[in-house]
Amino acid sequence: MNDNLLKHEEATTRPRDAVDSKSLPDPVVGYRRPSLGTQPDYLHSPYVSSISRSPRLPLIKLPHTLTEVTGPVFSPKLVSSATADLTTQHSGLAIGERIIVSGRVLDENGNPLRNTLVEVWQANACGRYLHKRDQHDAPLDPNFSGEGRVMTDENGRYQFMTIKPGAYPWRNHHNAWRPAHIHFSLFGPAFVTRLVTQMYFPGDPLLPSDPIFNCTADENARNRLISQFDWEMVQPEFALAFKFDLILRGRDETPFED
């Protein structure tokens, strides 16, 4: 075994000084399974694209092995002040209502997740994405790409600056409009802690009719996708602020208690 493997085992299995991992039938401590209704089903027919893209056969329950409880590590070089401020990535300022989005990334056991990569992307203030397939008849902003990323700090906190995205129409059903949202992509410590989700804004009148927001059966779980207006982070005469905490899966058993 080389040093890297040893390091990984310390991070992913029971403490090695307790029992030699080779003598344990299964030294891997798995991650918690989701509570009923708190994650979407693959088939949610009001979201029409899910009909031909969701599996039909039952999923096979996979015990967590070393493959599932390890995961990629991301270099701090992937983030910078430029990736953390979506409003100043071009020669002029992005058009739109400037907002600060911040929050914490924790696991289900309440532990802050440090140095976790958070990738975000979004439409511009008019509801248009900088993407060749977006045909919405709304203007592009030459000063806004809609791409950002940050890393959580020692306390699991992240923060970025952007503009509030606009709502936009889509063809899912008659007069379908997506509520304003920001896409989030996180990895956490393991292959199974990966999370891709969308952050919404409080009071958006489009939320009740959006099949994507409503795909999660549990009302509390889905409402946690709505950010909160955050007076404490509002910068006077500069930017409004919204708070959005993210929870990644936690281990069934944790080697360390709070």
Add this chain to the structure above:
Amino acid sequence: MSLQATTWQTVGPYFRIGLQYLDTFDLAPAGTAGERFAVEGSVLDGEGNPVPDAVIEIWQADSNGTYTGASVDESSATFTGFGRIPADDDGRFRFTTIRPGQVPGPGGAMQATHLAVRVMMRGLLKGLVTRMYFPTDAVTSDPILKLIPEQRRGTLIAAVDSSRDATLLWNIQLQGERETVFFDC
């Protein structure tokens, strides 16, 4: 303290804006130890149509069977075990990597060499997790494959392309007769 994991949402059709900076078509840069392969395939929907707006992410061990923990950055100069590969306009994906070593599974039994794969796309509300196994003798005793009804196991085992060197073929089929095995994990 007990919290509930945040609910997934689809990556939607425009994920390339935020994700393509880490596209990785070669997981094994020059100098990486191990037997090198190209993996090619398509993502196919329930009508058998290729899905042009899918992205797959790979997680794999190195040739010693170690999940290295080497940092992923934009230079792709070292083997990290991570790869992110978008499907092209025809729904096809292609990447090169090395065959990983075997890693232990449940009960200490060694697993056959495999890549962990997550598929994401518009229309998928939550990433789909699957595995691609290398076509080795070890697949017959793999503890995870044994959990799958026998007639479906083949959907996870790549085929050797007889017309080209070191090329493996593997499709991800979302529905239909050869629906790929996906995992609840």
